[in-house]
Amino acid sequence: MSRFLSYRFADLEPYVPGEQPQDQQYIKLNTNESPYPASPKACERARDAIERLKLYPDPDCKALAESLAEYLAGKYGVQLTKDNVLLTNGSDEVLNFAFMAFCDEKTPAVFPDITYGFYPVFADMNGAPYREIPLTEDFRISPEDYAKAGGTLFIANPNAHTGIALSRDEVEGIIESNRDKVVVVDEAYVDFGCESCVPLVEKYDNLLVTQTFSKSRSMAGARLGFGIAGREIISDLNTIRNSTNPYNINGMTMAAGIGVLEDDEYTMSNCRKIIENRQYTVSELKKLGFELTDSIGNFVFMKHPDYDGGKLYEDLKKAGILVRHFTKERIAQYNRVTIGSREQMEAFINTLKEII
Amino acid sequence: MSRFLSYRFADLEPYVPGEQPQDQQYIKLNTNESPYPASPKACERARDAIERLKLYPDPDCKALAESLAEYLAGKYGVQLTKDNVLLTNGSDEVLNFAFMAFCDEKTPAVFPDITYGFYPVFADMNGAPYREIPLTEDFRISPEDYAKAGGTLFIANPNAHTGIALSRDEVEGIIESNRDKVVVVDEAYVDFGCESCVPLVEKYDNLLVTQTFSKSRSMAGARLGFGIAGREIISDLNTIRNSTNPYNINGMTMAAGIGVLEDDEYTMSNCRKIIENRQYTVSELKKLGFELTDSIGNFVFMKHPDYDGGKLYEDLKKAGILVRHFTKERIAQYNRVTIGSREQMEAFINTLKEII
Numbered sequence: 001m002s003r004f005l006s007y008r009f010a011d012l013e014p015y016v017p018g019e020q021p022q023d024q025q026y027i028k029l030n031t032n033e034s035p036y037p038a039s040p041k042a043c044e045r046a047r048d049a050i051e052r053l054k055l056y057p058d059p060d061c062k063a064l065a066e067s068l069a070e071y072l073a074g075k076y077g078v079q080l081t082k083d084n085v086l087l088t089n090g091s092d093e094v095l096n097f098a099f100m101a102f103c104d105e106k107t108p109a110v111f112p113d114i115t116y117g118f119y120p121v122f123a124d125m126n127g128a129p130y131r132e133i134p135l136t137e138d139f140r141i142s143p144e145d146y147a148k149a150g151g152t153l154f155i156a157n158p159n160a161h162t163g164i165a166l167s168r169d170e171v172e173g174i175i176e177s178n179r180d181k182v183v184v185v186d187e188a189y190v191d192f193g194c195e196s197c198v199p200l201v202e203k204y205d206n207l208l209v210t211q212t213f214s215k216s217r218s219m220a221g222a223r224l225g226f227g228i229a230g231r232e233i234i235s236d237l238n239t240i241r242n243s244t245n246p247y248n249i250n251g252m253t254m255a256a257g258i259g260v261l262e263d264d265e266y267t268m269s270n271c272r273k274i275i276e277n278r279q280y281t282v283s284e285l286k287k288l289g290f291e292l293t294d295s296i297g298n299f300v301f302m303k304h305p306d307y308d309g310g311k312l313y314e315d316l317k318k319a320g321i322l323v324r325h326f327t328k329e330r331i332a333q334y335n336r337v338t339i340g341s342r343e344q345m346e347a348f349i350n351t352l353k354e355i356i
Numbered sequence: 357m358s359r360f361l362s363y364r365f366a367d368l369e370p371y372v373p374g375e376q377p378q379d380q381q382y383i384k385l386n387t388n389e390s391p392y393p394a395s396p397k398a399c400e401r402a403r404d405a406i407e408r409l410k411l412y413p414d415p416d417c418k419a420l421a422e423s424l425a426e427y428l429a430g431k432y433g434v435q436l437t438k439d440n441v442l443l444t445n446g447s448d449e450v451l452n453f454a455f456m457a458f459c460d461e462k463t464p465a466v467f468p469d470i471t472y473g474f475y476p477v478f479a480d481m482n483g484a485p486y487r488e489i490p491l492t493e494d495f496r497i498s499p500e501d502y503a504k505a506g507g508t509l510f511i512a513n514p515n516a517h518t519g520i521a522l523s524r525d526e527v528e529g530i531i532e533s534n535r536d537k538v539v540v541v542d543e544a545y546v547d548f549g550c551e552s553c554v555p556l557v558e559k560y561d562n563l564l565v566t567q568t569f570s571k572s573r574s575m576a577g578a579r580l581g582f583g584i585a586g587r588e589i590i591s592d593l594n595t596i597r598n599s600t601n602p603y604n605i606n607g608m609t610m611a612a613g614i615g616v617l618e619d620d621e622y623t624m625s626n627c628r629k630i631i632e633n634r635q636y637t638v639s640e641l642k643k644l645g646f647e648l649t650d651s652i653g654n655f656v657f658m659k660h661p662d663y664d665g666g667k668l669y670e671d672l673k674k675a676g677i678l679v680r681h682f683t684k685e686r687i688a689q690y691n692r693v694t695i696g697s698r699e700q701m702e703a704f705i706n707t708l709k710e711i712i
Contacts, residue, residue: 001595002588004508004538004562006460014598017415031412038409046406046608053394053402053612054574056387059373089445092601104362125599152360182360206360218410221607232358239361242370243481245448251577252402252608256409 008127015121018324026322027344032189032299034218035340036270038260042219045259049252057251059242061087064249064257068226071261076198083231084201086238087257089248091188091212091225096122097240098152098208098227102182103128108151112141114331116160116186135162139293139301143170147177156186158194161326161336163295168195175204182233184208189297191216191271192278198228205230208237215298216271217260222253274298278339284349288356299338301331307356309333319351364483371477374680382678383700388545388655390574391696392626394616398575401615405608413607415598417443420605420613424582427617432554439587440557442594443613445604447544447568447581452478453596454508454564454583458538459484464507468497470687472516472542491518495649495657499526503533512542514550517682517692519651524551531560538589540564545653547572547627548634554584561586564593571654572627573616578609630654634695640705644712655694657687663712665689675707 001010018031037043065082073080088094099122103109109123113132123130133145139162146153153174158165166174175183175197185197187209197209208229214220227237241248249257260267281300282292290302303309313325313335324336339345357366374387393399421438429436444450455478459465465479469488479486489501495518502509509530514521522530531539531553541553543565553565564585570576583593597604605613616623637656638648646658659665669681669691680692695701 002561002586002592004458004589005592005595006457006463008460009457009592009595009599012595012599014595015602016598017412017602020412020414020416022414022418028411033412034410036410037407043406043409046409047403049577050399050402050608050612051393053399053577054390054392055384056373056376056389056570056576057579058376058378060376062378089601089606090603092603096600101362101365102360104364107362121599125596205358214412220412220603221405221409223413223603223606230358233360236358236361236365239357239365239368239370240481242372243365243368243477244452245445246371246373247446247448247576247579250445250579250606250609252406253606256406 012124013121015118019322021322026320027340027347028322029338029340029344029348030322030324032215032297032338033220034215034270034298035344036218036273038218038256039263039266041263042256042259045255046252049255052251056247057249057254059246061249061254064254067258067261071264072198072228076196078199078202080201080228084228084234086227086234086241087249088225088227088241090214090223091186091210092118093248094210094225094227094237095184095186097237098182098184099123099126099128100240101236102152105129107181109154110146110149110151111154112159114139114159114161114328115156117326119154140164141166143173146174149178149181152181153178153183154186155183156188157197158189158295158297161331162293162301163189163297163299164293165194165296168197168200171197172200175200175207179206182206182208184210187211188215192274192298193296201228201230205232208233213257213260217267218270219256219260222256224249224253224257274339277342277345280342281339281345281349288352299336301334301336303333303335304356309335312355315355316351319355321348321351368480369477371474375678377678382676383696383703384678385694385696385700385704386678386680388571388653388694389576390571390626390654391700392574392629394574394612395619395622397619398612398615401611402608405611408607412603413605413610415602417605417610420610423614423617427620428554428584432552434555434558436557436584440584440590442583442590442597443605444581444583444597446570446579447542447566448474449604450566450581450583450593451540451542453593454538454540455479455482455484456596457592458508461485463537465510466505466507467510468515470495470515470517470684471512473682475510496520497522499529502530505534505537508537509534509539510542511539512544513553514545514651514653517687518649518657519545519653519655520649521550521652524553524556527553528556531556531563535562538562538564540566543567544571547623548630548654549652557584557586561588564589569613569616573623574626575612575616578612580605580609580613630695633698633701636698637695637701637705644708655692657690657692659689659691660712665691668711671711672707675711677704677707
């Protein structure tokens with residue numbers, strides 16, 4: 001820390017992302033990437049955009065916003081225009097904008113104790129207090145705990161780490177009982193079997209849904225996320241964006257985004273494969289005595305009654321398999337394992353058989 | 357504005373970037389892009405990176421940071437490592453981080469009245485007061501006005517809009533007299549003939565220099581900027597980055613950045629051409645009776661004694677040439693015109709001859 005850093009950030013503990021080893025020596029099951037390459041159409045459009053690098057990208061992201069609104073309207077059967085979506089540099093950026101716009105020292109953030117680990121950092125970053133609501137003993141969100149929560153709600157659905165999802169009706173109940181506060185539903189993992197809340201955007205002016213191109217769309221490297229909400233919330237988030245970094249999406253990523261939306265059958269086919277691989281993995285893990293949450297994300301969250309979570313992480317790493325281990329006490333016995341290709345999951349299961 | 361937006365941003369007036377028409381019908385001389393395409397090596401590396409889109413980029417940006425530190429060390433004859441540089445999503449992002457880290461309600465921002473129009477927005481965004489120091493009547497920064505300025509200084513060198521530069525010695529005097537505050541030297545336009553302050557980074561722990569790949573390196577569409585400073589200031593900025601968006605640079609841009617640094621002769625050759633085209637443009641404009649600041653950026657700042665600045669902007673636009681006009685009173689008679697290719701500047705001069 002320098003002697004110049006503002007007192008506001010003196011105690012800030014940054015978020016620590018999962019390891020991203022650059023030497024490719026691991027079977028990488030630690031950051032919920034897709035095992036399948038980005039859509040050929042996404043790649044083709046990104047290649048074309050390289051020819052236009054000398055020019056600034058469109059700060060309004062108009063072409064992609066229109067494509068995305070049309071795509072979401074068709075997928076979820078709702079009325080949406082480009083004014084209902086905001087494209088961001090990964091969904092972390094739209095989440096950060098939401099903390100900035102809708103949390104402050106008077107309006108706390110509220111989220112589960114076990115969820116995406118960036119939420120408390122975003123709150124601290126923006127000088128907003130936050131309240132963590134404990135998950136139930138079996139790691140579920142109990143919707144009644146979120147009635148009149150008294151702050152801006154952040155609910156990952158399915159939830160981060162556990163992969164357990166609320167139904168749309170359950171989330172709607174939470175939105176209904178918090179009409180005076182924004183409810184952010186973080187749907188990073190929605191495409192692997194979860195009901196989306198996008199259809200509720202027309203009905204509730206206090207709902208912001210966030211999604212990403214990083215997981216189901218195999219574009220983690222491109223950094224593209226988005227928010228979907230009523231026009232007023234999107235307008236607020238655009239005010240923040242235009243006051244920090246109006247050119248937040250580079251031209252290649254913008255083009256790749258348009259490409260992958262044109263190729264949705266490819267995305268959906270990959271999601272079906274991930275779901276099959278998840279079913280295979282869950283079944284094999286249970287045979288090995290692992291206990292698992294009911295994950296409908298592209299990952300499983302597992303612990304073994306006879307094997308320490310931290311030690312298992314280390315043993316897997318030594319064997320060339322990288323998974324994610326969190327040291328937070330309540331989940332220290334667990335590991336989160338991304339669902340990769342069938343071959344990767346077979347290698348993972350075989351390695352576990354050797355370790356345990 | 358929604359009913360949920362934090363009071364902190366209720367009065368925020370976002371920055372308005374220059375027009376970015378998507379229909380390509382203009383000779384575009386309004387946002388200081390390069391007329392020359394991105395380096396073939398940059399494009400080649402970006403194309404290779406498209407094959408890896410499914411994986412997150414390296415959040416530490418290590419390979420590019422090392423390349424950049426080595427490049428800058430060679431170019432400016434200083435000792436630098438990757439811990440002296442921070443890569444950002446355009447230089448707007450590093451500037452925003454600097455306002456966040458080093459300005460607050462106790463530490464105002466200080467900058468000239470005529471400069472990059474984003475500075476007051478960044479200050480407002482971060483709840484920091486700011487003080488604008490008027491340029492001299494002939495639009496110069498008078499270094500003595502910045503002695504013991506009592507806040508975090510932001511000095512664009514060469515200055516935005518005017519293109520007028522301070523010498524390195526003049527900036528060093530300002531840094532010397534503000535040792536208890538950070539001095540940010542924004543060198544977006546440094547490569548077109550200005551002395552850089554990068555050599556001073558070793559000597560002053562209160563100096564942050566920012567540069568960009570958008571102008572001289574023809575990569576505005578890729579969004580890549582950087583800060584250069586002592587390790588402690590870089591560490592502060594990394595704390596901010598890791599608490600907002602650790603994956604701020606996408607993989608394609610990271611790769612393109614490495615490529616263009618390998619191809620510096622291409623960049624420098626383009627800069628020489630821009631300088632020649634600037635000399636041609638200045639000479640022709642003077643023949644037409646225009647008054648100009650001594651710009652050493654990739655733009656000129658011009659007014660005509662007999663022709664209204666706003667009207668000239670409109671007339672040029674009607675004739676298919678887009679330049680930048682600012683409505684701020686002190687410069688409302690001026691237009692800022694990016695230096696493009698020789699052909700573009702000849703077309704610009706010929707159009708002016710018809711208009712005036």
